Amino acid sequence: MEIKEIQEEIIDEFSMFDDWMQRYEYMIELGKSLPLIKEEYKTEDNIIKGCQSKVWVHAELEDNKLVFTADSDAIITKGIIAILIRAFSNQKPQDILDADTQFIDEIGLKEHLSPTRANGLVSMIKQLKLYAVAYQTQIED
Amino acid sequence: MLDINKIREDFPILKREVNGKPLVYLDNAATSQTPQQVIDAIVDYYQNYNANIHRGVHTLSQEATDKYEQARLKIQKHFNAAQSYEIIYTSGTTHSINLVANGFSALLNKGDEILVSAMEHHSNIVPWQMLCERTGATLKVIPMNQEGELRMDVYEDLLCDKTKLVFCNHISNALGTINPIEEIINKAHKVGAAVLIDGAQAAPHLVADVQALDVDFYTCSAHKICGPTGVGMLYGKEEWLNKLPPYQGGGEMIAEVTFEKTTYADLPHKFEAGTPNICGGIAFGAALDYMNGIGFEEIAKYEHELLEYATQELLKIDGLKIYGTAKHKTSVISFNIEGIHPYDMGSILDKLGIAVRTGHHCAQPIMDFYKIPGTVRASFAFYNTIEEVDILIAGVLKAKSMLL
Numbered sequence: 001m002e003i004k005e006i007q008e009e010i011i012d013e014f015s016m017f018d019d020w021m022q023r024y025e026y027m028i029e030l031g032k033s034l035p036l037i038k039e040e041y042k043t044e045d046n047i048i049k050g051c052q053s054k055v056w057v058h059a060e061l062e063d064n065k066l067v068f069t070a071d072s073d074a075i076i077t078k079g080i081i082a083i084l085i086r087a088f089s090n091q092k093p094q095d096i097l098d099a100d101t102q103f104i105d106e107i108g109l110k111e112h113l114s115p116t117r118a119n120g121l122v123s124m125i126k127q128l129k130l131y132a133v134a135y136q137t138q139i140e141d
Numbered sequence: 142m143l144d145i146n147k148i149r150e151d152f153p154i155l156k157r158e159v160n161g162k163p164l165v166y167l168d169n170a171a172t173s174q175t176p177q178q179v180i181d182a183i184v185d186y187y188q189n190y191n192a193n194i195h196r197g198v199h200t201l202s203q204e205a206t207d208k209y210e211q212a213r214l215k216i217q218k219h220f221n222a223a224q225s226y227e228i229i230y231t232s233g234t235t236h237s238i239n240l241v242a243n244g245f246s247a248l249l250n251k252g253d254e255i256l257v258s259a260m261e262h263h264s265n266i267v268p269w270q271m272l273c274e275r276t277g278a279t280l281k282v283i284p285m286n287q288e289g290e291l292r293m294d295v296y297e298d299l300l301c302d303k304t305k306l307v308f309c310n311h312i313s314n315a316l317g318t319i320n321p322i323e324e325i326i327n328k329a330h331k332v333g334a335a336v337l338i339d340g341a342q343a344a345p346h347l348v349a350d351v352q353a354l355d356v357d358f359y360t361c362s363a364h365k366i367c368g369p370t371g372v373g374m375l376y377g378k379e380e381w382l383n384k385l386p387p388y389q390g391g392g393e394m395i396a397e398v399t400f401e402k403t404t405y406a407d408l409p410h411k412f413e414a415g416t417p418n419i420c421g422g423i424a425f426g427a428a429l430d431y432m433n434g435i436g437f438e439e440i441a442k443y444e445h446e447l448l449e450y451a452t453q454e455l456l457k458i459d460g461l462k463i464y465g466t467a468k469h470k471t472s473v474i475s476f477n478i479e480g481i482h483p484y485d486m487g488s489i490l491d492k493l494g495i496a497v498r499t500g501h502h503c504a505q506p507i508m509d510f511y512k513i514p515g516t517v518r519a520s521f522a523f524y525n526t527i528e529e530v531d532i533l534i535a536g537v538l539k540a541k542s543m544l545l
Contacts (some may be wrong), residue, residue: 020160020492025543053484073514074482075544113488141353 006087007103014107027079032105034082037069047119048127053077055124059131066093066135068128080121082107083129089130093139096132101125143435143443148524151176153433156183162494165529165536170314170473170520172364172497173345175428179367182427186420194419195393195410202259209419211310212426213316216374219429220359221350225366226408227382229375230422237266237360237375238308240412241337242268244385245306251277254303256296256334258320259285260313263503269308278305279448285510289316289465297328305332305541311343315504315518316465317448326356335381341365341373346444351371351376363421368428372421375412382408389413415496436442440523444472447521448495451530458537464507464516472521478537481544483515489540490517 001009017023037046041058048055053074054105060067072078087103088096104110104125110118149155152174157164164173186208192201194209210225217225231237249255255269259282273280283296291309300307307329312319322338329336337358338347342359351359359379362373377385387394387405388462391414396404405411432440451474455461460479487499500515501508507517519533 024489024492028543053482074484076485076488077482 003087003091003099007099009082010083010087011106012101024076027083028075029079030082031075031078031080034070034085036076037071041069042071048123053120055081055120057081057124057131059128059135061093061135062137064092064139065090066096066132068131076134077120080113081111081124083107084124084128088132093136095131097129097136105131143439143523145443145524145526148435149526151178152524153177153180157357159491159496160174160492165532167381167519167521167525167529167533168496168498169345169364169522169525170317170342170518172370173367173368173522174524176367176431177423178431179369179427182424183369183420186423191420193416205419208426209417212423215429217299218545219348219433220374220376221352222376222381223352227376227379229377229382229409229412230417231373231375231412232259232371232418233362233364234360235372236338237358237373238337238339239268240375240376241358241385242272242366243388245529246272246275247386248384249276249278249305253278253305253470254281254282254299254301255279255306255308256283256329258283258291258306258308258309259291260291260318260320260504260507261308261310262314262315262339262341263505265308265310266506271353285507288467289313289318289470289507291318291320291410293321293324296325298327298467300332300334302332304329304332308339309328309336309338310341311349312340312346312473313465313504313507314342314473315475315501315507315516316467317342317475317520318465318467319469319471321339321469322356323354326354328360330355332432339451342471342473345432345436346441346540357381361424364426366428367431367459368425369421372418372425374425378407382412385412387414389414393417423489430483433524443523444465444521446524447527447530448472448474451519451521451525451533453539454530454534458534458541460541461537464511473518474520475518476518477513477516483517485544486517486537486540487541490533490536493532493536493539495536497533 037056037058042056046056046058053072055072057070068085070081154174176451190201192205194206213225213228216228222228255278269280281299284292294470299386309325311322326336335357337357340359340361345366357378359376366369394406394411396406462477464475490497498518
């Protein structure tokens with residue numbers, strides 16, 4: 001599925017919730033189901049700066065597609081990463097670079113996060129895009 | 142007995158809702174809420190006599206100067222300083238600490254030692270590290286035990302004739318521990334060291350008598366005692382304030398200026414460069430009037446009841462651990478539930494209208510000591526109620542059921 005389609009799907013899912021409580025419960029569920037990063041990748045280098053809780057992200061190229069795995073010590077943060085990974089993982093680096101992140105606003109995620117968490121969200125997206133830049137360069141080389 | 146319902150009427154903000162729920166404000170150790178009486182003092186200043194002080198001959202300037210200096214007298218009286226000029230207005234505790242640290246850079250030599258407690262706020266660690274870098278002095282740490290109490294036996298061993306300064310908070314912001322500052326001060330004086338006590342967390346709960354304590358420097362921020370942000374005070378013994386060089390250059394702090402030489406103004410103006418936070422100073426005075434009107438003894442007694450009740454109810458929750466269990470502590474409870482990150486707990490409590498602090502509370506060394514990323518901290522003020530403690534407990538249970 002293309003990034004755009006996945007994002008539409010996420011927007012649809014979130015539109016079913018009436019209140020923040022259900023959204024949080026869903027994010028917590030997503031967090032619990034997040035494909036965990038291998039222990040060996042939970043290194044200082046893989047920690048995303050700018051998050052209040054610890055967030056590790058690892059990226060690997062498989063068949064010219066970028067696969068992300070991640071973890072966090074906070075479960076709601078894990079839920080947020082799970083949403084991002086679902087939208088961006090297993091995609092071509094160039095597509096990740098081209099993708100917009102409007103869907104984050106549309107699912108009302110930011111407004112439900114504290115400013116520190118919202119900043120962390122921005123840092124996470126930035127990090128995913130940075131990986132895409134790096135691997136895109138590698139492919140072009 | 143305090144009439145809490147009547148007291149709550151003084152605080153307009155307590156009537157508001159957060160996320161559709163009545164606000165339960167339990168982040169008082171970060172900043173206290175502001176009563177109408179203090180808000181009125183701020184409005185009165187800007188509506189009726191806003192002017193620059195100590196300079197003008199006109200009526201407004203005179204009025205503003207009078208009120209500002211009256212507020213200094215209120216602060217002097219409150220902390221029982223011997224002289225009004227021993228009270229320096231600052232922008233808050235951090236500014237006060239930097240002022241003293243900067244002053245000591247002229248007085249310290251290589252090999253001198255500075256002692257700080259292990260339960261310090263970052264603002265009480267970084268200025269001393271910077272001071273040590275500038276002077277070649279060494280920073281040493283007074284450790285604490287598992288309960289969050291200072292190891293006074295180690296403190297005694299650390300004190301020696303090289304010790305020039307001891308810095309310690311009166312009450313820990315992260316743990317609520319009330320430190321034995323009388324003993325800390327007495328023992329430091331025996332080796333000739335000066336002592337600065339950070340009273341930021343103590344000022345809302347008890348009255349420090351600086352003369353009885355014989356403390357050299359004491360500081361606090363107005364915003365933790367129902368005053369506005371951006372203003373605080375530094376008490377310094379006259380002899381010490383005379384020894385320290387000025388911190389910042391500017392207007393107000395000079396006696397005479399030529400291009401060849403400037404002579405500095407007398408205390409307290411030597412340390413009060415530039416136009417100060419005039420309104421803030423006046424409102425600081427109004428806040429002390431308000432708090433003293435209620436009475437610190439009554440406040441301490443009531444807050445202790447809240448602390449005991451909240452501690453007892455929180456400990457009934459399976460897997461909950463409280464950090465900071467000192468025998469002497471104020472109404473601050475730092476806790477975690479096994480398997481739950483403090484940020485997750487804090488986020489859900491916020492959705493329920495409950496304001497708590499989560500994280501390391503600007504005291505990372507304490508978190509490292511307990512090997513935790515942070516805690517959830519509920520801190521109570523005299524305007525909080527037993528019902529609000531119950532709402533907190535229900536909120537924690539709700540969050541726990543969602544997160545585990």
